[in-house]
Amino acid sequence: xxxxxxxxxxxxxxxxxxxxxxxxxxxxxxxxxxxxxxxxxxxxxxxxxxxxxxxxxxxxxxxxxxxxxxxxxxxxxxxxxxxxxxxxxxxxxxxxxxxxxxxxxxxxxxxxxxxxxxxxxxxxxxxxxxxxxxxxxxxxxxxxxxxxxxxxxxxxxxxxx
Numbered sequence: 298x299x300x301x302x303x304x305x306x307x308x309x310x311x312x313x314x315x316x317x318x319x320x321x322x323x324x325x326x327x328x329x330x331x332x333x334x335x336x337x338x339x340x341x342x343x344x345x346x347x348x349x350x351x352x353x354x355x356x357x358x359x360x361x362x363x364x365x366x367x368x369x370x371x372x373x374x375x376x377x378x379x380x381x382x383x384x385x386x387x388x389x390x391x392x393x394x395x396x397x398x399x400x401x402x403x404x405x406x407x408x409x410x411x412x413x414x415x416x417x418x419x420x421x422x423x424x425x426x427x428x429x430x431x432x433x434x435x436x437x438x439x440x441x442x443x444x445x446x447x448x449x450x451x452x453x454x455x456x457x458x
Contacts, residue, residue, distance in 0.1 A: 298315070298325045298330075298342070298343045298344075298345065298351070299330030299331065299334040299335060299340065299341070299342050300312060300315065300334060300340070300341045300342075300343075301331075301333060301334030301335065301336070301337025301338075301339065301340050301341075302337055302338070302339045303337065303338055303339065304338070304339060305339055305362075305365055305382075307339065308339040308340075308341055308362070309362050309365075311341075312341060312355070312358060312359055312362055313359065315355060316355050316356075316359055319348075319351055319352055319355050320352070322348070324347075324348045324351060325351075328410075329410050329411065330342070338382060338383065339381075339382050340379075340380070340381040340382065341358060341362075341378075341379070341380055341381075342378070342379040342380075342381075343355060343358060343377065343378050343379075344377035344378075344379075345377065354376065354377060354378055357373060357376065357378060358373070358378050361373055361378070361380075365380075404418065
């Protein structure tokens with residue numbers, strides 16, 4: 298769940314509004330964060346698995362929002378609560394672990410949710426539905442061990458940029 302605002306006070310107000318809804322039983326749908334929230338000057342991201350975890354993490358975020366210190370927010374990161382402010386530094390990258398952890402269709406959901414990911418896979422010549430073969434510089438290659446790594450797939454997707 299992502300929240301964005303112009304000022305820390307506005308962010309606290311948004312978090313309080315979310316708390317009222319969560320306390321009443323609301324759970325946000327699984328979706329990509331809205332661009333307006335990601336680009337906001339003040340940002341709060343809360344990762345959760347179920348409603349009970351959401352309740353716990355929103356309560357913690359509300360408590361830390363009262364302090365709103367970098368040290369307090371740093372402690373929350375291990376619990377899936379992330380606070381950011383100012384211009385978004387750098388770029389965002391999705392990294393998939395290497396040898397032995399690949400599986401067929403591992404990028405399918407991400408491609409379905411993100412037009413940018415889908416376009417990148419299309420440009421690389423990868424069928425986002427299959428994602429079962431390696432692509433390197435536009436060509437298909439097999440694993441060095443002939444696919445015997447035990448990963449249960451035909452290969453890995455390598456994107457070099």
